[in-house]
Amino acid sequence: MNCDFKRDGSVYSNPEIVLRSSAARGVVGSMSIREALSRKPWLPVVAAVLALGTSGYFITHSGISGQQTMEANAYFSADDGQSTFVAPMSNLPPFDQGGTTAYRAFVFSCDNGSTRFVGYLQRYTPDARRRIMQKLADRQAGISHDPVTAGPRDTEVKKPGSGNSWVSSADPAAAKIVNVTCRDGGNPLPLLP
Secondary structure, three states: OOEEEOOOOEEEOOOHHHHHHHHHOOOEEOOEHHHHHHOOOOHHHHHHHHHHHEEEEHHHOOOOOOOOOOOOOEEEEOOOOOEEEOOOOOOOOEEOOOEEEEEEEEEEEEOOOOOOOEEEEEOOOHHHHHHHHHHHHHHHHEEEEEOOOOHHHHEEOOOOOOOOOOEEEEOOOOHHHHHHOOOOOOOOOEEOO
8 A cells, every 4th residue: 555644744545645745735835826916026027038038039030030141251373373252151162253253262361451362262173062052052952961061072172373282171182282372381361351
């Protein structure tokens, strides 16, 4: 036989009585909910305002409200690093820019931004670009929620100038290309648009 103790120390012998009696009391601490609400009638109003405020905050800060997120920009070059332009990072290089091929340009400065230079250019391999574009389209259509990633074998880099060749980012020679230094041997400041 199941037994339980009452507050006064006597024993309940029937578990149904225990359940019915504790549910009937509706005890919150030593005061029932009904008693608490009758003593503090402002409590439900405060709870409702807090609930509405919290839900409003999460709606406006989670993108559900229809606000668009700002897209990040990057530097690109369509003349082998001689000049740059700013465009959304969603442009996967190489891409067409006014009839010429544009590549991602990594811009640096050795004098806190007074003068700028392209340290190196980057592009995706044709297969990687095609795969990434398909994954982005699948995400946009809601077909996939997998993250879109690219590895070192998916990109190639080169120093600016027509005489320099593209090298796979997975090739050890790429480390020398992306290791940009100032003329005095110091480390340049990478710049963002």
